[in-house]
Amino acid sequence: MNQPNTLFDKIWDAHVVKSAEGHPDAVFIDRHFIHExxxxxxxxxxxxxxxxxxxxxxxxxxADHNVPTKDQHLPIREALSRHQVETLxxxxxxxxxxxxxxxxxxxxxxxxxxxxLGLTLPGMTIVCGDSHTSTHGAFGNxxxxxxxxxxxxxxxxxxxxQNRPKRMRISINGQLTxxxxxxxxxxxxxxxxxxxxATGYFVEYAGDTIRGLSMEARMTICxxxxxxxxxxxxxxxDDVTFDYIRGRKFAPQGxxxxxxxSQWRALKTDxxxxxxxxxxxxxxxxxxxITYGTNPGMGIxxxxxxxxxxxxxxxxxxxxxxxxxxxxxxxxxxxxxxxxDYVFIGSCTxxxxxxxxxxxxxxxxxxKADGVEVWIVPGSVQVSNQAKAxxxxxxxxxxxxxxxxxxxxxxxxxxxxxxxxGKYCISTSNRNFEGRQGPGARTFLASPIMAAAAAVxxxxxxxxxxx
Amino acid sequence: MSKETFHTLTTKAVPLQIENIDTDQIIxxxxxxxxxxxxxxxxxxxxxxxxxxxxKKSDFVLNDPRHYEGEHSAQILVAGxxxxxxxxxxxxxxxxxxxxxxxxxxxxxxxxxxxxxLNTFVLPVQVSxxxxxxxxxxxxxxPDLLITIDLPSQxxxxxxxxxxxxxxxxxxxxxxxxxxxxxxxxxxxxxEIKQFDLAHSN
Numbered sequence: 001m002n003q004p005n006t007l008f009d010k011i012w013d014a015h016v017v018k019s020a021e022g023h024p025d026a027v028f029i030d031r032h033f034i035h036e037x038x039x040x041x042x043x044x045x046x047x048x049x050x051x052x053x054x055x056x057x058x059x060x061x062x063a064d065h066n067v068p069t070k071d072q073h074l075p076i077r078e079a080l081s082r083h084q085v086e087t088l089x090x091x092x093x094x095x096x097x098x099x100x101x102x103x104x105x106x107x108x109x110x111x112x113x114x115x116x117l118g119l120t121l122p123g124m125t126i127v128c129g130d131s132h133t134s135t136h137g138a139f140g141n142x143x144x145x146x147x148x149x150x151x152x153x154x155x156x157x158x159x160x161x162q163n164r165p166k167r168m169r170i171s172i173n174g175q176l177t178x179x180x181x182x183x184x185x186x187x188x189x190x191x192x193x194x195x196x197x198a199t200g201y202f203v204e205y206a207g208d209t210i211r212g213l214s215m216e217a218r219m220t221i222c223x224x225x226x227x228x229x230x231x232x233x234x235x236x237x238d239d240v241t242f243d244y245i246r247g248r249k250f251a252p253q254g255x256x257x258x259x260x261x262s263q264w265r266a267l268k269t270d271x272x273x274x275x276x277x278x279x280x281x282x283x284x285x286x287x288x289x290i291t292y293g294t295n296p297g298m299g300i301x302x303x304x305x306x307x308x309x310x311x312x313x314x315x316x317x318x319x320x321x322x323x324x325x326x327x328x329x330x331x332x333x334x335x336x337x338x339x340x341d342y343v344f345i346g347s348c349t350x351x352x353x354x355x356x357x358x359x360x361x362x363x364x365x366x367x368k369a370d371g372v373e374v375w376i377v378p379g380s381v382q383v384s385n386q387a388k389a390x391x392x393x394x395x396x397x398x399x400x401x402x403x404x405x406x407x408x409x410x411x412x413x414x415x416x417x418x419x420x421x422g423k424y425c426i427s428t429s430n431r432n433f434e435g436r437q438g439p440g441a442r443t444f445l446a447s448p449i450m451a452a453a454a455a456v457x458x459x460x461x462x463x464x465x466x467x
Numbered sequence: 468m469s470k471e472t473f474h475t476l477t478t479k480a481v482p483l484q485i486e487n488i489d490t491d492q493i494i495x496x497x498x499x500x501x502x503x504x505x506x507x508x509x510x511x512x513x514x515x516x517x518x519x520x521x522x523k524k525s526d527f528v529l530n531d532p533r534h535y536e537g538e539h540s541a542q543i544l545v546a547g548x549x550x551x552x553x554x555x556x557x558x559x560x561x562x563x564x565x566x567x568x569x570x571x572x573x574x575x576x577x578x579x580x581x582x583x584x585l586n587t588f589v590l591p592v593q594v595s596x597x598x599x600x601x602x603x604x605x606x607x608x609x610p611d612l613l614i615t616i617d618l619p620s621q622x623x624x625x626x627x628x629x630x631x632x633x634x635x636x637x638x639x640x641x642x643x644x645x646x647x648x649x650x651x652x653x654x655x656x657x658x659e660i661k662q663f664d665l666a667h668s669n
Contacts, residue, residue: 017663018656023638026656028663038556040502049650055664066500080500087502131555131579145579147557149586149648157653159660163636165578195487196549199578229552231578295487295552315596319486319547412496412554421519433491433553435514 004270006167007236008202011142011267015125017159024161030124030141032058032154033110034097036088037065037414038129042152043091053095054158060119061092061099064109065414069377069404072102081415095155106249108380108406111135111348115219116382118248122237122264127154132348132430134225137234138218139241140267142202144232165231166200166276169269171207174283179464181358182217183350183428183447185209186224187289187299189281195297199229201277204269209283210235215244216354223349224430227296236268288463290335291432291445294323298432299445300335302462308332326434327442328422335444335460342425343368343455344437345401345448346377347411350428353386355448359401360392362452362467368400369458375417376401377409401455413438426454471588473643476569477615480543481534482606488546489553490580494562496554507558508565533610535567542569543614545602549573550591551580560587570616572623574599585639586648592616592623598631605629618643 005013018026034042039061046052053059066081076082085102092099100106106113111132114120120136126143127133129151136143146160153160172185190197203225210218218235225233242261245251252260287301300306308331312320324331345351345359356378368374376396378384384406387393396403410417411429413436419425421440428451429436432443444460453461498510516527523530534541544563550573551559560583563571570590584591594602605612605625613626618640624630635643642648653660 017660023652024636026653026660028660028667030667037499041504041557044503045650051654054660058664065496084500084502129555129557131553133555145555147555147560147579147583147586149557150582153650153653156650157657157660158664159653159656161638161649161653195552196575196577199549199552199575226553229549229577295489315548316486318484322485412491414496414499431489431491431553433489435495436491439495439514439519 004272006273006275007140007204007267007269008142008167008234011123011125012164024163026159027125027162028159029127029154030058031060031114031119031126033114033126033128033133034059034061034151035065035110035130036063036084038148039091039151040084040087041148042155043095045152046095046155049156051156053097053155056096056098058158059097059155060114061088061097062107062110062113063088063101065408065412067102067407068415069407069409069417072405078416105381108382109348109351109408111223112352112379112383115139115215116248116380118245118251121245121251122241123267127160131226132223134230134232135219135223135348137222137225137232138215140234140237140264142232142234145226165202168198168201168203168230168277168279169275170203170205171280172205172209172283173207173280174209176209176283176286179288179449179467180286181447181449182213182220184286184289186221187291187296187445188286190224190228190297191289191299192281193228193279195227195295196229198225201230203230203233205233205235207280211238214354215240216352219352220349224296227430237264288447288450290450290460292327292329292335294326294432294434296430296432296445298323302336302450306331306333306335336462338460339424340372340426340444340454340459341423342419343372343374343451344377344410344425344427344429345451346375346379346409347429348379348408349430350448351377351379351383353383355428356383356387356392357390359448359452360395362449363399363401363456364395366399366456368455372455372458374401374455375404375410377404378406380406410437412436419443426451426460470646470648472646473569473588473590473618475615475617475619476542477613478539478543479534479541479611480545480572480606480614481529481541482603483528483544483546484603486547487549487552490551490556490559491553493551493559494556499556499558504561505565507562508567511562511566539613540567542567543572543616544568544570545572545599545606547573548575548596548599550576551584552577555579557583557587560584560589564589572599572602585643588643590616590618590643592633594623594631594633598629601629
């Protein structure tokens with residue numbers, strides 16, 4: 001009888017090509033996603049070594065971080081961004097890698113297009129030179145972000161050298177209350193364990209609340225695993241997963257799909273498997289969340305106040321004070337009714353069709369407040385087209401929300417979409433770091449419907465009062 | 468492919484006593500558009516180091532010329548707990564390296580940053596919170612204090628005598644001492660990898 005094992009270990013063990021004494025494991029990678037920012041130096045490395053891409057059929061490229069969200073049919077105006085996207089084009093062409101470039105019907109944010117195209121499947125190992133690769137773990141696979149030297153490793157050998165991380169399980173049980181979404185669950189967890197609380201771990205999310213979530217909601221949770229330091233997050237696949245995958249472009253079809261599902265059903269943690277750390281939370285304890293500081297662990301329920309200085313450990317006071325000064329906030333304040341200048345609904349965290357539907361449902365028949373700029377940036381061309389087909393775009397236009405073209409956009413402001421210095425933005429993205437949305441920009445992270453509520457009121461609002 | 472190596476380093480150090488320094492601070496996203504590994508050093512900690520008009524902030528510790536005077540120009544950065552959180556951008560490690568640092572000392576590092584630093588031949592030296600405090604206090608009273616990082620014996624010591632040992636993965640230690648990188652090792656497994664790939668393809 002085998003020892004009870006965790007889902008993470010089952011997938012990892014099935015992908016170890018070589019485990020040698022004194023070396024990290026050589027782990028085979030099933031799917032490698034690349035984009036324009038973290039790949040150019042890796043391709044240069046291949047050229048210097050005189051080698052090609054190990055298996056081009058396992059590599060998929062898209063342009064997302066630098067792309068404009070207006071007039072994507074025109075050449076990119078910003079010279080350095082244009083050069084980086086052109087370099088990706090040239091590299092993909094030279095090395096024979098499939099690229100979903102601007103203008104391609106499959107283009108979009110790398111972590112949105114993988115799942116929607118059926119390239120992301122249960123039981124896989126997936127890497128990408130982007131920390132939010134953890135998103136794909138929602139399908140029950142081992143997916144994590146890597147640096148450019150590691151991108152080069154994977155391009156060159158389809159393997160990565162890694163030490164096995166520790167395992168953590170975070171269970172959420174119970175019924176979510178009105179106005180609380182998966183974004184609030186993950187912001188709540190990070191606020192409890194801090195932005196470094198899961199460093200060194202791979203996290204499995206479990207419990208009946210997680211089981212009750214849609215695939216898109218699960219992706220939001222896994223997406224932000226990195227914001228508590230975790231290497232990645234994953235959720236055991238189930239019928240919700242299989243229903244989502246069925247019929248997608250690159251997923252197995254017909255009998256092959258049914259056969260795959262029967263194998264995927266074995267992808268779960270055995271009863272009695274041991275984790276290095278276990279945490280359990282109750283869904284009823286979670287309010288709509290908002291961050292006040294400059295890391296994602298600095299979040300509160302919308303009904304709570306920013307911690308007072310007396311509540312902060314002494315060694316963290318310097319950083320804490322610096323953070324609040326940057327945000328233009330005071331200890332002990334409430335965020336309710338705080339004025340906002342910008343609303344950004346987008347990013348690999350919350351730019352899927354379900355997010356856009358939730359926002360449209362909420363704003364139908366409402367208007368954005370005067371003086372607030374509202375940007376909706378879909379995660380992919382497919383999401384954009386679907387939003388049009390479902391009539392969501394008409395709802396956004398009537399509300400005064402601006403729908404743009406797909407890309408990473410104001411999540412990190414590598415394109416023109418930046419929040420001006422000193423302005424407040426309520427954002428559905430994943431990071432509120434200093435300058436993340438532009439130099440001096442002040443970011444409140446929240447769920448899509450909390451962002452929509454702020455757009456309508458022009459200030460931070462408890463969404464529960466409006467639904 | 469042989470790169471540089473790391474053995475022993477004795478230099479002054481720049482103290483940056485801030486916790487949770489994320490990679491967006493180390494190198495902001497708008498400076499990630501280069502397609503080579505060079506030139507990131509001038510934008511290291513860009514938004515902390517420069518005024519909006521492009522002049523250097525004189526009160527930012529990295530800009531203090533005294534750290535780089537004399538024969539022991541600072542090649543060690545000492546930073547608060549949880550250094551390198553956030554994005555996977557290796558550009559953060561490249562910027563630190565390009566600026567002239569060969570080691571970063573903190574009491575905790577984010578995982579991806581640690582890997583990126585090691586792959587860039589910047590040594591992440593993880594010390595206890597107590598030792599980190601000792602370092603900050605000592606550097607506060609004597610900015611010219613010399614610090615020695617000895618990789619073969621895995622120790623970090625102050626010229627005043629305080630010292631601590633640090634952990635490093637044996638494989639990575641070998642890589643740093645000899646200038647090996649991971650691809651050299653993985654390429655030696657090519658045939659096994661090809662067989663694995665074939666067995667796992669539909």
